[in-house]
Amino acid sequence: MLKFYEFNDSLLESIEQDAERVSIKLRAVRVETERSAQELPPILYRQEIRLVLDGAALTVDSPNLPSWLMEGTFTADTIDADCSDCPDENTLPVSLRSAQGVELVLAGLHEGSGDFVTIRVKAKSLALEQLAEPEAMQHTRASV
Structure with a gap:
């Protein structure tokens, strides 16, 4: 079973920066699908x-x-994750523990102004923390 986070329809909750450390909190869309x-x-x-x-x-x-x-x-030069969770380079594997040589690009709408905003982060390393258990969804905004 493929298990990955998709950026489409995820919600950006916060970005914090302290010197060379960036912390991004998301309510991410988690996708699970059978390969077969x-x-x-x-x-x-x-x-x-x-x-x-x-x-x-x-x-x-x-x-x-x-x-x-x-x-x-x-994208990352190297990742520490279960390879069965890696469908392509544009998603985050659910099993991702860490990655090295990372480039992350997030883009979306600021709903108040209507601005289309792009966030780019280049980093030496990335760690993924799961902050809550996954909650089932019926659909995403894009599927409505």
């Missing part, structure tokens, strides 16, 4: 996670942060 039954719809969850990036450089192209993420990418 890919014609079946995936099981969707919402789960609070924190991404802690060390040796990080953060850039945001707006004074506002997006609340609703519409797209994102994650």
Whole structure:
């Protein structure tokens, strides 16, 4: 079973920066799907996670942060995760413990202003923390 976090329809809760450490808290969309039954719809969850990036450089192209993420990418030179959770390079494996040589891009809308905002983080390392148990979802915004 593939288990990964998708950036589309995730909610950005906060970004904190302290020197070269960036902490990003998300209510992420967690996707679970059978490899052998890919014609079946995936099981969707919402789960609070924190991404802690060390040796990080953060850039945001707006004074506002997006609340609703519409797209994102994650790439890393090396990752410590169960390989069965790695469908492609644009998602975060649920089993991810750490990654080295990371680039993370998150983009979405600031609902108050309507601005489309892009956040870029390049970091030496990333650790993923699961802050809550996953909660089942019926659908995401994009599927409505």
